Amino acid sequence: MAVNNMTTTAAPNMTTTAVNNMTTTAGNNMTTTAAPNMTTTAGNNITTTAVNNMTTTAVNNMTTTAVNNMTTTAGNNMTTTAVNNMTTTAVNNMTTTAGNNMTTTAVNNMTTTAVNNMTTTAGNNMTTVPPLTPNITVEALETPVSRAECGTQQLCVAEPSVCDPSAAGSCFFLAARQQSGSNFDFSISGESDGYIAATLSPDSTVGDNDPTYVCANNNGVVRFFSTVLNNGQLVSTELNVNSVRGRVNGRRIQCSFAATLPSATTRTTGFAISLSDGSFNPTSGDLGSPTTRFRSPAVDLTNVNATVNNEITTTATTTAAPTTTATTTTTATTTTAGIMTTAAVTNMTTTAVNNMTTTAGNNMTTTAGNNMTTVPPLTPNITVEALETPVSRAECGTQQLCVAEPSVCDPSATGSCFFLAARQQSGSNFDFSISGESDGYIAATLSPDSTVGDNDPTYVCANNNGVVRFFSTVLNNGQLVSTELNVNSVRGRVNGRRIQCSFAATLPSATTRTTGFAISLSDGSFNPTSGDLGSPTTRFRSPAVDLTNVNATVNNEITTTTTTTTTTAAPTTTVNHGITFHQSLTQALLITVGALGLAML
Structure with a gap:
């Protein structure tokens, strides 16, 4: 002692x-x-x-x-x-x-x-960077997310790789900037009717209780969720994240936040990044399962010059290489008889060229592997907001396919005409605009085969005392039947008899008999009191059209049929029957006179 x-x-x-x-x-x-x-x-x-x-x-x-x-x-x-x-x-x-x-x-x-x-x-006064204090209160994001400082002050990843989140167009984007230690500033941007999310995995397996930061469109403002992604489901939890800011512009959601990341495992030198989107219910606060749009290997987030590839895109390109010949062919036909079995391996992506026909024999089995990438259908929501910009012909033939009756119809000018514009978002999801004159409603029917009216999805915009009321229906045997369709982002306006509206919709798959959709534009009566829709009158009907071909020439089959009948049928029928009857009568009289003369002799 x-x-x-x-x-x-x-x-x-x-x-x-x-x-x-x-x-x-x-x-x-x-x-x-x-x-x-x-x-x-x-x-x-x-x-x-x-x-x-x-x-x-x-x-x-x-x-x-x-x-x-x-x-x-x-x-x-x-x-x-x-x-x-x-x-x-x-x-x-x-x-x-x-x-x-x-x-x-x-x-x-x-x-x-x-x-x-x-x-x-070690005791106190050892220098370490403390984790951030959780606070997910969302403030307004005044400056839009952009590519500024990518490669100089922050690491950026995107799908597609040239994505500029400050410009128009659908893309997914993330920027990461180190504060100090494991604390980073993040910015994310994407297009969704529900939410966008960023997952940071400390190992190469994304989805094993990995921190996921979710920015949801909550009726036009951002709602933020701190979650973990486990087995394809988002589970709310408290993460070390704060300084959240967000903004919503149409379908575009952007937000920024600061987060403390977990330590990377010894198996990796950084974090695997995943960008995804999914559905969101503003009433219940439920988040749907995410759909991955971008996934990277392990990345050093502090290396602002790192080149980060999308493994989803890379996998699809590599796996689909054998189909290169088919892609460059205009028309490909494959006929298989007997018992055909096709097995698709994991991460298989198949891209079919236009007008490809496959005729399979009996007992054909197709097994698709895991992780096939598909575009999810839109979440139904037919609440109508104001259509600020009138429907017009702008971008027809460049960004969108347009059909009209008459063909020169300009929906932004005065005059009675019917008009539809279609623009592909991705996969089977399209943006539509329709315009027409009616005291009741106008409607657009998209038929996945050449027969319009066989339970085909029909989108109805009705004049409900000066404002648009939207109906999702199917057209069957000339009657409109209300049903739930995958349609949202509805906007509308009424000016006198002119009704205009825009919406986004997920279309059903086209049948094997066609390469696109038959389009029908119609109008009919509407009772604002009862909500009843009258039977539609067709003003425009097309053959099957490839909606992704913005340069397609689409004719009105009703106009063509009417013109042909008027020009050819009527004159031929009347004149020929008259001549035949006159000749027969003359011949009968001559025979009778001859017979009487012979009898008198």
């Missing part, structure tokens, strides 16, 4: 051997100066507890060998200065706990060899 203010000076070549279970407690302000060639061998279970202001100065060639279960607890303000050739060899189960403000200054040739189960616990 050492009292306070004790000073001990050891002579040269001093050897101290401590027996087993030795305990030494040093008092305050203890100073120990060890002379040259001092050797200390500690036996088993030695415990040394140093209190405040202990200073140890070791001179030359000091060797300390600790055997089993040595524990050293240092008090506050402990300073150890080692000079030349100090060697410490710790064997089994050595534990060192450092108190506050501990400083160790090693000079020349200091060697510490720790063997089994060595544990060091």
Whole structure:
């Protein structure tokens, strides 16, 4: 037991051997100066507890060998200065706990060899970056997300790779900038009617309880969720995230936030990034299962110059390589007889060219592998918002397919005409605009075969006392039957008899008999009191049309049929029958007169 203010000076070549279970407690302000060639061998279970202001100065060639279960607890303000050739060899189960403000200054040739189960616990004032305090309150994002500083101040990933989140167009984007330690600033952008999300996985397997940051469109404003992605489901949890800002512009959702990421595993050098979207119910707050739009391998988020590829796109391109010949062919026909079996491997993507016909024999089986990428259908929502910009012919033939009756119809000008524009979002999801004159409603029917009216989806915009009321229906045997369709983002306006509306819809798959959809534009009566829709009168009907071909020429089959009948049928029928009857009557009279003459003779 050492009292306070004790000073001990050891002579040269001093050897101290401590027996087993030795305990030494040093008092305050203890100073120990060890002379040259001092050797200390500690036996088993030695415990040394140093209190405040202990200073140890070791001179030359000091060797300390600790055997089993040595524990050293240092008090506050402990300073150890080692000079030349100090060697410490710790064997089994050595534990060192450092108190506050501990400083160790090693000079020349200091060697510490720790063997089994060595544990060091550092006290206060050790420099580490604390995690962020959770706060997911959303403030307004004043500056839109952009590609500024990509490659200089922040790492950027996108799908497609040229995505500019500040420009028009559908794309997914993430930017990451390190604050310090594991704290990063993130910005994400994407198009969705529900939510967009970013998942950061500390290993290469995305979806194993990985932190996922969700920005949802909550009736025009951003609602933020901190979640983990596990087995394809988002589970709300508290994450170290704050400084959340967000904005919604139509279908485009953008937000920024700061987050503390978990430590990357020893198997990777960074984080795998996943960008996704999904449905969101503003009433219940439920998040649908995410659909992945971008997925990367492990990325060092601090390397702003890193090239990050989309594994989904890469996989699809690599796997689909054998179909290159088919893609460059205008028309491909494959006929298979017998028992055909097709098995698709994991991550298989098949791209079919236009007008490809496959005739399969009996007992055909197709098995698709896992992770096939499909575009999810839109979430139904037929709430009507104001259509600020009138429907027009702008971008017809460049960005959208347009059909009209008459063909020169300009829906932004005065005059009675019917008009539809179609623009593909992705997959089977399209944006539509329709315009027409009616005291009741106008409607657009899209038939996946050439027979319009066989339970075909029909989108109805009715004049409900000066505002648009939207109906999702099917047309069957000339009657409109209300049903739920995958349609949303509805906007409408009424100006006198002119009704205009725009909406997004997921179309059914076209049948094998056609390469597109037959389009029908119609109008009919509407009772605002009862909500009843009268039978539609068709004003325009097309053959099957490829809606993705914005340059397609689409004729009105009703006009063509009417013109043909008027020009050819009427004159031919009337004139020919009259001539035939006149000739027959004349011949009969001549025969009768001849017979009478012969009888008189």
